[in-house]
Structure formats: structure tokens, C-alpha cells
Amino acid sequence: MSLQDLQNIPYGKKILELKNISLAFGGVKALTDVSFEVNKGEVFAIIGPNGAGKSSMLNVINGFYKPTSGLINFAGTDRKGMEPEFAAKSGIARTFQNIALFKGMSTLDNLMTGRLLKQKQNFLMQALYFGPAGKEEEIHREKVERVIDFLDLQSIRRTPVGSLPYGLQKRVELGRALAMEPEILLLDEPMAGMNVEEKQDMSRFVLTVNNEFKTTIVLIEHDMGVVMDISDRIVVLDYGKKIGSGFPQEIRNNKAVIDAYLGVSDD
Amino acid sequence: MIYKETGQYKSSYKSDHAIFPLIQDKVLFSTLMLIAFLVVPFFINSYWEKAILVPFLIFSLAAIGLNILTGYCGQVSLGTGGFMAVGAFSTYKIMTSFPDLNIMIIVLISGVITAAVGIVFGLPSLRIKGFYLAVATLAAQFFLVWLFNKVPWFYNYSATGQITVSERLMFGIPVTGATAPPYATYLFCLVLVVLLGFAAKNMIRSKIGRSWMAIRDMDIAAEIIGVPPLKTKLSAFAVSSFFIGVSGALYFAIFLGAIEVTESFDIMTMSFPVLFMIIIGGLGSMLGSFLGAGFIVTLPIGLKFIMVDLIGLSAVTAKHFEISIWGLLMIVFLIVEPHGLARLWSITKEKLRRWPFPY
């Protein structure tokens, strides 16, 4: 499996399929028998109330958790689980619900870490720096600068990200994921805690990435307005189980989903 | 307006990514280098050599080494003394086994051997973190010192357990042993420090350095963007140990000439002082490694001057004071300026940029 295989999948065809995924920590069941598939080039949303297992699902997809049972079909191959490094190498990038940036490093360096897997020079060459290692640095710097331009991060290029406001940190994190030039982008609540304008900005970035780079996007979001607006298809989780899936319009009218969000009366 | 940045435009990523992007820094650094290479050797005497310059250079290397591991990669190590001992004893064994080998090569090989040992003791770092790892490095410290103290093969079965350096030449001039002139030992160390210093800086501003910092700042996120944790941590252990090993080799061969391992490479006399250097100098800063080494080397001299020569305290009492002051400084820096002297320098630069205007 390589990045190439992933790129060869035609748009609209299945790129990732989760088959009967269950995940348990000791006795606690985070996910129970969840299945869905993601098609290439779409914006796919995972929604559900708090504690529904959405983040666990992303963690399974990029290999941070290994499912207790079930299979992940990734670009046509069935796997019992992914490895984080393998996932990153095969073109899966992600952002986190609680921002996971490298706080001591500048915005530029954070974005450059997104290029790590693509840099090939060994450490001895890097110690010498002259010649190939230095050239390599410049090539990747140029790619990163494009991301910086795209996300309007120019003014905070040299600022340590730990000191940036929350909204900007979210954007830098998106930038780091984009710097990896991913085929699949996993976004864990990219708009949590943002105001309306910031949400609009973020939605615009997400849609542009999807339209222009044709990146497949899997996203978790609580703001129903945003989800209904930008996603192509949706899956709904509740207590670790899938309770619905389909196009936004279908979800809107799904009885189980409405019950999960509003509660069911006992009678 | 000494540090004026305006008007210094960069037209390529290369110049923007240079080690000294500002012209002022470049000039300052070049002047320092000129003085260090062309002026100091003509005026250096044995007091400056033995008391200040050579120990400063040697400890700078050790501090860079520890800073790579602790400051850049976030793995706290208390085993610096043990790793320096590996460098020293490797040098001794190679020296006595291959009398014709050039001393520079011996020192570098010693560094490589220390790097290998560092990798072995770095293996647990995959499973354990934080102070657990710090305790694990204590195992390296105590085990290595014990090994060189108790296994006679390492000190060639000498009766005292000491190892002693023999004379080695570089371009016909002795650099080790009692007859080595001050300028020769100084220049030998200086060349190594400058070359290895640049190598370290280059690694830090490249992929490998960013991987280290990613692991330091958030290891889980680093793993998810594809930084292999074990490989990255081990590379930090290896590079760090290489620097520390070279510094241990110089400490033995160039600086002291004769060494008793339990005395010279003890946790109190070596591991902690080097840790102080990087904390006071600045964690995760190249400049800080040098400032810290300079500070720790000159502090005892200054304190001794004030307390013994001026106030008239006994040397023992002054020593006790010195210990408390080290501890105190460490706490004060951690509270007030966790980024150390290096940060103070950049604040000064900030001030100089606006000087003579207050704002």
C-alpha cells in the first residue's frame, strides 16, 4: 500500500471502510459494532452527543487505538488495525479536539514537522547541511510557505504557537495537517469554541481544501448548522453505536437521531 | 538602534533559514571567531588555559550534548558523568592499544563509542518518561562509574586505578601530556567545539531537530504525524552521547591528563553541574549551552575571589556557600526565567533594537 495506490482510486469510490468496529478499554465499551464507509473526495461527518465515541473512531482510523474486533478496509486491503506511523505515511493526517501542537516551536517549525516524512536526508547530511540537506530544507520550506499563504498565517510565522490565541492555534494545527499533503484529512471538532466568524473562516478553509486539492475529509463537529451545510454524508453515533447514516437531509428527519439529541420520553 | 532589523530583506528561503539571519549577529560572531582563533592563542597562558578557556570549551560540548537530549528532545538525563567517563576511558584504551593513531581521530572514535553506549541506555526511553527516565539514567551513571572503577581491564591493571594520558602530537606539536603548550590544547579544543557546534546547530534546524522538538512538546501528536518515537529518541541519545563522550575524552586527555573515575565523573561533580549549565544557560538553546558553561566555569572562580580573597573565609566554607548558591541559582532561574541566560540575551537584543529610544 502506498500513497500512489490511494491516489489511483477514482473520485467517489470507496477509500476507507470500517467493518463492525468494536473498541473496549477494560470493561468500558467505547465503540460497538460500528460500520460505515468513506468515499474519496467527499466531506464525511461523524456526529453524536458527548461520549458517543466519535474521537475514539478517529483514533481507530489513524491507528492510535487498535480496535478490539472488526476490520478496517483501507484502499482495498483489510486490516485489523492501523499504526500511527503507517497511517501518516499512507496519507492520513489529522487534527485534535484538544489542540496537539508542539507548543515550544514556532508556527513555521510546526508546519515543517508536517513535512518530516517526506524529508529523506540522514542526520549526518543534516549535520553538514551544505548541499543536499540544505536544498531539501528549502524545497519543503516552499511547500510550507504555500500552506502559510493559504491559511493567512504569515504574520505569526515566527511566533511560538504556545502563545497564540485558541482560534489561531486551531488554524496552525490544520496547517500542519495540510503540510503533510494528505489524501484523507481527519478533523476532530475543528470549530469547537470558535465564534461565528471564526467558524465561517474555518468552514471556508475546509471546503477549499476539499474542492481544490480534492482531499477526502472526515470530520467531527457539534455545530449542526455547519455539519448540515458542508458535509456530503453523515454517520451518527450514540453510546458507541451507529444509530443512523446518510445524506444531511435524511439525518435531519431520522427519528433515532432526533431522539438521541433531544431525549426520548419514557411513555 | 544597534540591533536594527528593518531593511534586512530576505529574498530566498536559504538566507532566511541561515544560522545568523541578522547582519549584526553575523558580525558579532565573526569577530568572536577572529579573536578566538587569531588573538587568544598569542596571549593565552597556563592559568587562562587551565582555569577558564579549556574547561569552558569542554563543558560547552557537554552542555550542547545534554541540551540536545534534555532541552531539545525533552528526555531528562542525570547520567552525564557516566557517559563522559565512557569517552575518557575509550580514549585511554584506544590510546594505549594503538599508539600511532592520531589523537583527533581517537577523540572522535571515543565519541562514537559513547554514542553506542548512549543508545543502549536510551532503549528504556520508549517505555518510560519524565522522572522515571531520569531515574533510569541514574542506572547508567552508577553502573558505568562502577564498571570503570572495578574492572581492571579498563585502566590497564594499574595499581592506583588511575588512567594517565601519554603525549600525542598534532602537526608536530604536543596537545596532550605535561609538555603541551597552552595554545595547542586550547586550539585543539576550539576547533572541535566550533566544528561540532555547527554540526549541532545544523541538525537542530533540520528535520532531525524538528523531530526531537516534536517528541519533546507532545510525543503522542508527534507519533501521529509520523515521527517514529523510538528512532527519534534513540537518535537524540546517540547524538547527545557523542557530544558528551567527546567532551569526556577531552576532559581526560587534554584537560586533566590523569583521572580517577569515582572522583571526576561522579554524579555530584559532573552530572549535576552540566545539568545546571543547561538550565541556567537555557534549555533548548545553543547559545544557552555556551553561556551556561561559561557561567558555571567562572562562577566558582568569582566566588572564591570574593569569599576567600576579599572577605577572608576559609576555602571549605566558601565551597559550602558555592553549593548553596548553585542550588539557589537553579531555583531562581526555574522560577524567574526558565529559558535561562539565552533568553536574557534576546531580551537585551530587543532593548538594543530600540536603543536609544525607550519605546
Added chain:
Amino acid sequence: MSVDLLNFIETVLNGLMSGVMYSLVALGFVLIFKASGVFNFAQGVFALFAALTLVGYQTGQVPFAHLINELFGTNYHHWYASMPNFLAIILTMITMIALAWVIERLVLKHLINQEPIILFMATIGLAFVLEGVGDLMWGSNVKVLDVGIPSGGSEWLEQATIGLAPEGSDYYGMYVDVLNVWASVIAVVLVVSLALFSQYTKTGRALRAVADDHQAALSVGISLRTIWVLVWAISGFIAMVAGIMWGTESGVQFSLSLIALKALPVLILGGFTSIPGAIIGGLMIGVGEKLAEIYIGGFFQIGALENWFAYVMALVFLLFRPQGLFGEKIIERV
């Protein structure tokens, strides 16, 4: 019983006894770590400082005598010839409480919300300060400490075991230091009273609350700072007990604080947050070390394995169980 078996039992017994000493220091570590999340590297120096202070009070030394004499050319040495043991111990206790208060005021207060590793390094600095100040106050010469705890080999055990060996073998009976037996008894009393204190008193409950979650504890009106001073004072007390035991055994000197570093591998074995872990870890390290010294060291004809064996033992252990014997399993989250 064969002589070999008797020797083995003796080694294990002595290992258990010296293990108790490690446990005592480890106990202080665990308390502080649980309550304030600080890994107090200075705990060993605490023990040294307490022992130094105790001897100082006992023998009526003038604090900072050397310094004063050197500065002003005077010749002060002692206030008085001796002081009753219990009074000296109480005074030392008060000193340790004062020390805890000072540390909270000057160091901890300023490091709230810092990363644990920064706090850890600050305690290394603290260790140096205390060591230097201890030496300045009381002098760095080796001191004899005697608070009336019996010491020396137990004759009863020696006589009792001599008959166990086969007829005609030249076995002289087991050697176990009575001091160590006392240390074990005191350790047991300490642990039991700590457990009772933390389970059944209001302060104890507050202590456990703080250990669990600082902010939650704050929100129900527990004063974090009072608890911290309390915890550091209790640790100071434990350090004093350890200092007395160690000081009686091998004299009060700097190496005391180095022996105390052995408590670190104990913590790794037992887990940082478990009091029973500290005890059992200490015993394991004590026994392992003594056995290694006699059997591995004896086999290879090499000594002083005690210098490092504990650390390597802990290291190997860590590889298989990173959270320690009784520590909580760490689940990583993102």
C-alpha cells in the same frame, strides 16, 4: 539446616532490614508526590539535614559557627554541652516544619502550574541549597548520632540460630543489627498511623482530595497551600526518622543523601503514588541488592554491586511494567 541455607536466610533478613530504611525515605517521596505532584529529589538531603540539625541541637552547636568565626575572628562552638534527646527531637521537628513552610513560601508557590519536570529540577536545586546550608550551619565533619536506640548484633538471634546448623560445622549464628529491627518497628508504626490519619481525619480527607485533583479540591474550599505545608512537614518528619536511623548506623555525613537516592528505584518498583508500594518496593530492593552483592558479586569476584544494582533492577522492571507494582495504569488520550 545447611550452612548455605542459613547464610541465605541471613542475607535475605539483612536485605529486608536495609530495605526498610529505603522504604522510609521512599515514603516521604510518595507523600509529597501524591499531594503536590512534585517529585522531591531533595528528600534524601532532607534526611541528612534533619540528622545534622538533630546532632546540632543535641550537642549544643552554635549554628553557622564556622562562618561567624571566620568573619569576625571569634571562637564560638557550643552553647551548652548536651540536651535531652526528646527535646532535641522536638526542636528538630519544629525546624523541619519551619523548613516546609519556607519551601512552600519561597519555591513551591512560584512554581504552581509548571511542568512536573521543571518542579523536579527545582528540587534538585533545593537539594543543593539544603546541603550547602546544612554544612554551613553545622559543619561538614562526620558526626556521631546517638538517641538511645540500641544497636549492634542481636545476641539472641545469634544464639538461637547457632543450633540450627549441622553438628560440627563452624557456624557462628546469624548477624542482624538490632537497630534495623527498631527501624522496621518504627516504619510499621509510621505507616499505620499515616494510613489512619489519612482515612479517618478531616485533614486526611482533604489530603486525599488534593492528591486526586488540585482544582476540584480548591473548589470545595480546601486550602492547597496549607495542605502542601502539611505534607512537606510530614515528609520532613519521615526524613528525620530516616535520618536518625541512618545517622545512628553510619554516622551523619554527606553520603547519607546519596544512599537516599536509592529510594528512587524503590519508587519505580512500587509506583509513585502507592504507600504499600513504597514499602514493598523498598524491601524488594533491599533483598535484591544484598543477594546480588553476595551471589553475583561473589561469583564474579567483584564488589560494590550495591552501587548500581538497585537502579538496574528498577530499569529492567520498568521495561515490563512502566507504572510500577501498584501504580495506576496510564491510559494515553488525545
